[in-house]
Amino acid sequence: MDTGEQVVPSSVSKSDIRQNIWDHMEANNLADFPRPVHHRIPNFKGAASASARLPELGEFQKAQVVKVNPDAPQKNARFLALEARKTLLVPTPRLRSGLFNRIVPPPGATKEMLRKCATSQGVRDYSVPIGLDAKVQVDLVVVGSVAVSEKGWRIGKGEGYADMEYAMMVSMGAVKEDTVVVTAVHDCQVVDIPEALLADHDLTVDYILTPTRTIKTGCKRPKPQGILWHKISPETLAKIPILKNLHHREKQEGKEVTLKEEKPRSPTRVQAAKLESARLQRKTQQMLERSLPDKVDRKRSGFATVYVGNISDGIRVSELKEALRERHALPMRLTWQGGRHQAFLTYNDQCTADAAIEALQGLSLRGHPLRIEPARNQS
Secondary structure, three states, X not given: OOOOOEOOOOOOOHHHHHHHHXXXXXXXXXXXXXXXXXXXOOOEOOHHHHHOOHHHOHHHHHXXXXXXXXXXXXXXXXXXXXXXXXXXXXXXXXXXXXXEEEEOOOOOOOHHHHHHHOOHHHHHHOEEEEOOOOOOOOOEEXXXXXXXXXXXXXXXXXXXXXXXXXXXXXXXXXXXXXXXEEEEOOHHHEEOOOHHHOOOOOOOOOXXXXXXXXXXXXXXXXXXXXXXXXXXXXXXXXXXXXXXXXHHHHHHOOOOOOOOOOOOOOOOXXXXXXXXXXXXXXXXXXXXXXXXXXXXXXXXXXXXEEXXXXXXXXXXXXXXXXXXXXXXXXXXXXXXXXXXXXXXXXXXXXXXXXXXXXXXXXXXXXXXXXXXXXXXXXX
């Protein structure tokens, strides 16, 4: 069995690490059904043995409420929580109908029945939904992983549900800063992950259980402090009803809940043609100017300025630059006046400025529509 931590080059991405793990597990037949493991939390061989280490943890022994993800490799962890007569919470798949369900076995359930309750079918048949207003306090969280490092850095399958579930529990008050997070993986899934790959929304783990080891990570990196709304798109919000409810609740409480800006529209063919025409005109004008004697007054070059208004608090100049770049409307000079909620874009000529204004119509940053128009004072 592969038990050594793999060293990963510092230049790789999360996607590279996932792909390497999935490829390695498939090539070495290290997973059970469902196969292939790509784009899944792998149901690795030895998953039951890894989860069997869970009752050895003092934090598990003291826990009254345990939340375990619904993936196949954590089936035994769900059973062990039920067998220990703990309250077992399981997230709703893709959070479609709520945050999580409580598994309620039949009265006098045998060990065989508890094992059935721990399966995906049992989760559907023996669960009741937990509402947003439920005063639940989760003592221990078990999550799946594609890769994890001995330092506690974790990489999921790339959809972000485990991170979002935890952030939503923070918003509900269901977890505290010291709530313990555990993951169970195959030994080959324990790899060296560059800390630079971690973002503020990434969930870290306190314990790693493998078929051969129990690793206490001692991770000091803070876990998510709540939902980072500026990373949630309107499309994601629309798909997850409970997230929408939390968004409304936090908005009513006066919290900052501005959503991630919708993907800017690409310039139309007409706009792109106008911008290209303006670029060629500007290039021609520059060539003509360079051929003129130095004594010619170059103030007649026809610089034109575009006004950008309604810039909300917290917006950075880099965000505006990125939006301008995506719409192919970068100016020769950008004058930033964020404190006054405005900026000025200077272009070489009026033709380029007019094309930029047309390309920037409908632009918004963090959900706030911007005001785009010719500047009153063209100087």
